[in-house]
Amino acid sequence: MWRKLPAFLFFLVAPLVHPQVVPTEFDSDRIFVIANAANGARVRFFTDTGGGWNAISDATQARLKLPQDGDVDIDAGRAPLVDAGALFDHAKIPAPDRDEPWLHGKLVVAPVDQFLQSDGTLGSRWFAGHIWDIDYGRRTMRVLTSTPSTAGFREVPMGFVVDENGRRRLNFPRITIAVDGRDIDVLLDTGASAKLTPGAAGVLGHAAGADIGTSFVIRSIFDRWRSAHPGWRTLPDADARGGLPMIEVPRVRIGGIDVGPVWFTSRPDPNFLEFMSQMTDETVRGAVGGSALKYLRVVLDYPGAKMYLRKAAAE
Numbered sequence: 001m002w003r004k005l006p007a008f009l010f011f012l013v014a015p016l017v018h019p020q021v022v023p024t025e026f027d028s029d030r031i032f033v034i035a036n037a038a039n040g041a042r043v044r045f046f047t048d049t050g051g052g053w054n055a056i057s058d059a060t061q062a063r064l065k066l067p068q069d070g071d072v073d074i075d076a077g078r079a080p081l082v083d084a085g086a087l088f089d090h091a092k093i094p095a096p097d098r099d100e101p102w103l104h105g106k107l108v109v110a111p112v113d114q115f116l117q118s119d120g121t122l123g124s125r126w127f128a129g130h131i132w133d134i135d136y137g138r139r140t141m142r143v144l145t146s147t148p149s150t151a152g153f154r155e156v157p158m159g160f161v162v163d164e165n166g167r168r169r170l171n172f173p174r175i176t177i178a179v180d181g182r183d184i185d186v187l188l189d190t191g192a193s194a195k196l197t198p199g200a201a202g203v204l205g206h207a208a209g210a211d212i213g214t215s216f217v218i219r220s221i222f223d224r225w226r227s228a229h230p231g232w233r234t235l236p237d238a239d240a241r242g243g244l245p246m247i248e249v250p251r252v253r254i255g256g257i258d259v260g261p262v263w264f265t266s267r268p269d270p271n272f273l274e275f276m277s278q279m280t281d282e283t284v285r286g287a288v289g290g291s292a293l294k295y296l297r298v299v300l301d302y303p304g305a306k307m308y309l310r311k312a313a314a315e
Contacts, residue, residue, distance in 0.1 A: 019133070020143040022093055028206070029213025029290030031134070031141060031190055032118060035087045037064050043087055043119045048191025049173060049300070050287055051123030052279075054096045054103060056082060057112040060119040069106060080109040094143055096126055116193055116211050123191075128171035128302050134190075135297040136290075137312025147301050153308035154255035158188065159281040160305060173300070174280045175307060177288055178253040180225065184217075185284050187276060188300075188307070192216055192289025194265045200238035200246065204263075209240065213290020214265045215252075218273065221285060222247060222266040239265050252292050255309050259295035 023034040025044070035043040041064055043056075056066075066082040084107050088095035098105030107120065115121060131144040159174035173188040192215055194200075198208040206212060217225075225247055226234055238246040244266045251260040264286065277283045299308040 018145055020092060020094070022141040022143060024139070024141045026136065026139040027117070028210065029136075029294045030116075030193060030211070031290075033093055033122060033141070035093055037087050038089075039064075044117075045120045045122045046116050046118040046191060047126075048121055048123045048189070049127050050187050050189030050289075051121055051191050052125070052172075053108050053121065053123050054084065054106075054126050055108040055110045055114075055123075056120035057115050057118075058109050059112040061109050068109070072103065072106075072108060074108070081106040082109060083107075094126070094130055096122075097129060100125055100128075121191075124171040124173075127300065128168075130302055131304075132300040132302075133297070134293075134300065135312060136294045137297060144299070147304060147306075147308070148299060150308055153299065153310050154257055156255040156307040156309065158300070158302075158305045158307050159185075161279065161281050170279050171302065172276075172279045173302075173307070174282055174284055175254070175288065177292075179249055179251075180228065184221070184286060185280075185282050186215075186217075187272075187280060187284050187287040189216070189287035189289045190293065192265075192287045192291075194238065194246065194263075195240040197237055197240045197243070200235045203235060213294070214239075214246070214263055215287060215289045215291045216267045216272070217247075217264040217286035218269045218271070219266050220269050222264065225249065252288070254288065254292065254296070255307070257296070257309060257311060259292055259311075262292040264291070 025032045031047045033045045033047055066086055068080045069083045070081045071078045072081055084096045084105055096105045133142040133144050156175050160168055161170040163169050175188050176183050176185050193211045194214040196206055196210050201208040233248040235246045237243045246263050246265045249262045251258050252262045272284050296309045297312045
């Protein structure tokens with residue numbers, strides 16, 4: 001039947017063939033993927049486009065009795081690895097890339113206290129190579145076989161680090177947003193999180209110590225916003241990780257679409273200007289995360305280096 005379709009009709013229907021629905025939980029503007037081991041055990045992974053590794057906690061490794069499968073050199077020393085196939089082969093979830101040169105489809109085993117209300121993390125290496133349809137309004141995530149029709153979507157380039165031959169080296173996506181009439185290059189970071197102090201939690205309607213999705217901005221820009229707009233709400237000592245403040249930006253423009261209000265958590269300038277910018281194609285001055293993305297449906301086309309977005313439907 002497909003061969004009889006005109007080419008233009010095939011373009012419209014082909015993206016609908018076998019999209020892969022990924023089991024997820026959307027929690028405080030963050031996305032968790034749910035996997036099930038061969039024995040039916042439930043495993044909750046925190047997803048993080050701005051994170052570097054695919055990992056599982058040592059407690060979960062012990063609970064599932066996953067055998068060690070090599071080790072890897074990381075900053076703190078050598079860490080054990082486990083084969084991700086023991087989890088992903090039995091779930092509707094793309095497995096980590098076995099051809100990826102650092103981990104070869106395996107999960108790093110790390111101390112349980114490094115994970116945010118989860119059993120592990122799926123980072124930029126997991127997202128790489130796929131086309132993701134993330135609808136924050138409907139709280140769904142799908143993997144597409146091809147880019148959907150862009151009717152009704154805005155297109156935004158995603159910048160990545162490439163080598164001298166144009167081959168992708170890292171998969172940390174950079175996009176450009178606009179605040180107060182100024183463009184800002186930022187990391188696209190679904191995992192951006194803040195751990196709320198009691199004072200901030202009371203204002204935002206969460207329990208003290210809760211982790212929520214946020215966006216980040218360097219302190220120099222944060223201070224500029226606060227000085228120029230004294231009416232914008234700020235929360236001093238808001239993030240328990242460092243006692244850093246938050247600011248509520250009424251409107252953020254992404255790909256020509258205005259969203260807001262958006263909470264940004266301050267970060268020291270060197271965190272992005274000196275550290276994160278080593279892993280992006282241009283200097284980044286913050287990150288856009290769930291506090292902004294929650295208003296959108298986004299399609300992340302990693303192979304094509306494009307993001308397509310439109311306003312999310314109401315839940």
